[in-house]
Amino acid sequence: MTTTTVGSYLATRLEQIGVRHYFAVPGDYNLVLLDQLLKNQRMQFVGCCNELNLGYACDGYARATGVAAGFVTFSVGGLSAINAIAGAYAEDLPIIFVSGGPNTNAWPENRPLHHTLGEVRYRYQLDMFKMVTACAVSIEHIDDAPELIDRAINECLRRRKPVYIEIACNLAGENIPSAPNQKLTAPVPCDEAALDAAVEHAATMLNTAIKPVLVGGVKLRPWEAEPAFAQLAEASGYAVAMMPNAKGFFPESHPQYIGTYWGPVSTPGCGEIVESSDAYLYAGPTFTDYTTVGYSAMINKDKLIQANPERVKLPGRTYNNVPLPLFLSKLAEKLKLNPTSLEAWKRLRPEPCCRPQVTPDTKLLTRYVTDRIENMLTPDMTLLAETGDSWFNGVKTKLPDGANFEIQMQYGSIGWSVGATLGYAMAMKGERRVISMIGDGSFQLTAQELSTIIRYELNPIIFLINNRGYTIEVEIHDGPYNNIKNWDYAGLMNVLNAEDGKGWSTRVDTVGELDAAIETALAHEGGPCLIELTIDRDDCSKELLEWGTRVATVNSAPPKWT
Known part of the structure; x- marks a missing residue:
């Protein structure tokens, strides 16, 4: 059996899931870990100015590639970054966030340490990150390292959320069995009976509506449902609006695209079409005070089909363990072509605005x-x-x-x-x-x-x-x-x-x-x-x-x- 270090095992797993760069701020609790990461020359170290910015950089990287990784030192580093990781949790962004941890001997030998609260209790950072991640683990015994690393990464991919891995500073260079030559996967559970029932219920509701519409939400991307949403749009012929935080998830040049639905600040004509519809399917939405403009958006629950990442809610019934992409693609096979809402928007839409007439000396607005x-x-x-x-x-x-x-x-x-x-x-x-x-x-x-x-x-x-x-x-x-x-x-x-x-x-x-x-x-x-x-x-x-x-x-x- 070949062996590797804890840090190199983690590096291999990151490479296997597609991480090409990792962001880091060095500190004495993570220096040996960074040494091990540097041995993997297929990934590039990116040094940041501080840990909060590192967290935001991971956020941007995950948006572009689907997963990111960041490395900090204990307490002064981790607690500085926790705001950005909380934001990534809210935004459904997979980030493997790793902190060096105290030497495993510190607790049993009752040793107070620098960068800490001055008391011999060292679980507080782990406990804090449990609140803002999908999984938080602490590696304090080398035998646990492969299992805990794999569990955290699987949860990151499975739930499209950040995870936290804490590695004791005296374990990062210790030997463990090498990582298997296989990519970690995280299949989404699917209840076939619930999926079929949800599709039939939604198809009946939409096919009996006069002018149904589709509205795309921000969770389409993390759950890889954009192609299925486009397929549903093409099959239905409905007018298609996007919520503001889902802008760009559907081509704006598409003939069915009618603009951004954002309650009273929607694209001209878009809000009227959505709110006057007798049935609307929201795919991957978030309904907050921001996206609903202080809850003033007119969304009638009796007309709403809400397709979430793993469940579908219809009037009077919720179907669980229904993956969003599968629901949308199977629903596309059941819908009748109905361009009524799109035709209504074409009659209502404003004429294109002329570009403002300015001269080079015009003051900026x-x-x-x-x-x-x-x-x-x-x-x-x-x-x-x-x-x-x-x-x-x-x-x-x-x-x-x-x-x-x-x-x-x-x-x-x-x-x-x-x-x-x-x-x-x-x-x-x-x-x-x-x-x-x-x-x-x-x-x-x-x-x-x-x-x-x-x-x-x-x-x-x-x-x-x-x-x-x-x-x-x-x-x-x-x-x-x-x-x-x-x-x-x-x-x-x-x-x-x-x-x-x-x-x-x-x-x-x-x-x-x-x-x-x-x-x-x-x-x-x-x-x-x-x-x-x-x-x-x-x-x-x-x-x-x-x-x-x-x-x-x-x-x-x-x-x-x-």
């Missing part, structure tokens, strides 16, 4: 910026929008076929986008260019990772909206706390470039300057581009004004029970 970004997008690009007004401007942007869109709407952690840009760009280096829309307030939380983007010669283009504050918070509930210290954002690039970086940046105030900056950025190679946009504090999309008012109403609702 957010709508001019959005118009320019839409015009520059190509099929091999991904548009990534930070929490804030960038959400609304990004959702309104029309994507060419092949282009992707990324948004963190469920968790909505400002600062996510800088690390996510790093992770996504690393995964897609040489294949796809990232275009990021980031507000100044968000950028200030995680700006350090621009340094890592420069270090690894990644070439995203960052549009940094400088309006000197947290615009989304302004529209929900304003106060002096929403103002921030202004930075010389364009000047920051030179600081981070130092002696060897190839980043490029500029500040623009007018449409003409923006056009010139975009032309330069598109031609730039070997490093990122940052275009700082000077925007008035109160210049935001009308959708944010509407959305912010409704979310604020939910937040401020008086208590019903005291």
